[in-house]
Amino acid sequence: MANKIEVGVVGLGKFGQAFARAFQEKGHTVVGVDRSESNVRRVQSYLYQTFQADGTDKGALEQVGFKELDQVVVSTGKSMEASILVVLNLQELGVKKIWVKAVSEEHEKVLKRLGVHFVVFPERFVAQQIAHRMAVPGLLDYLGLGEDVVVREVEVDQWQGKSLRQLDLTNRFNVQVVAFRAKEQEGLSFVPRADVVLTRGDTLVILGKGDDVLELADS
Template sequence: MSPSDSVVVAGLGRFGRALAIELAQAGVDVLGIDTNPEIVQELSGVLTHVVRADSTKKEVLDQLAVPDFTHAVVGIGSDLEASILTASWFVRFGIGKVWAKAITDPHGQILEQIGVHHVVYPESDMGRRVAHLLRGSIADYQDLGGGFAMITATVPPSLVGSSIATIGLRSKHNLNVTAVRKRDAGWAHADGDTVLDWGDKVIVVGPAEKAERFIDMA
């Protein structure tokens, strides 16, 4: 994000609060909106602006100059009606990027149908990530959405000594190894001539299921 960007966050529960604070600490202009007076009081002085207001009402959002913001986040989860109404106003205002939290697949589908640009599932995404980490060979797992993932993992034993070009990941599996970290060394760009050694870690990007199968190769 550039210094000129501004973000409105409606719903300051655990997800919205953490996101808003992180952005504010990075110097981003953040407006937080919530109906809970205690939350608003706690975040007063932490965020650029924080107000107690009903984000489902257009006149309230207009008074707060929400249409002028470059990004918007709907952090409302349990109140589906409020989540959908708030998101619909953000979309109608023509805000450049609208993100929204969903708690179920049907909730997320509705958000997508009304034009939300990015729908996130914090609880299910974290559950999948931890499950992958528990498998042992995966050091980090990032769900990129749309069925794609970025995985950091140790090179499977069966691929030790092979070059990336020889393995044919891109041609056979539509996967890309973007970086490799040799033992006792930092991350470096990977290309077709890069030979994978025992103990190397790689960053693989592509279709999630194919990336997971690649990591699981014996």
């Protein structure tokens, strides 16, 4: 496992709780803060540390140790003002990486002007994933990397008998083959060798910008 990471979460509503649980289940450490006693109570059984405190109060964040954290996720519900105040407090405390759940495009603009490292729209991201998966057969995932990045399965037909080196998909189509599954194989082989020779019915898992991946055909 990679080095254990300690992350703070300000705001333990639905998104904050879901992130905190998922992150801690991956073997890392989460310190949660929320002004609501009931929200704190819901997560204190499985988080490393939880505090009932107001994230808009810099002194409170400092007191519970957020000054020592490198990364913090801010999820303060629908209050843009509270979110911005929390961000300013974290910046003054010297937090290096700040992730913020945005509630509107205006909120996003302000956060970017403040120099926030990562702005997240969970609802928009999920909606885009569903739309892409329903519209495009073989689409495995939509990655919100700011560049419309997708992952798609392509079944081999006309490419049979050729190696990945001969296909040269990276240079020809600006995509990357990240995994391979032979026709009779159950699991995927990741980062396949360039000398792998394809047969009809094999599957390639390809990553790239949406337009490049979606227009790619076995031809």
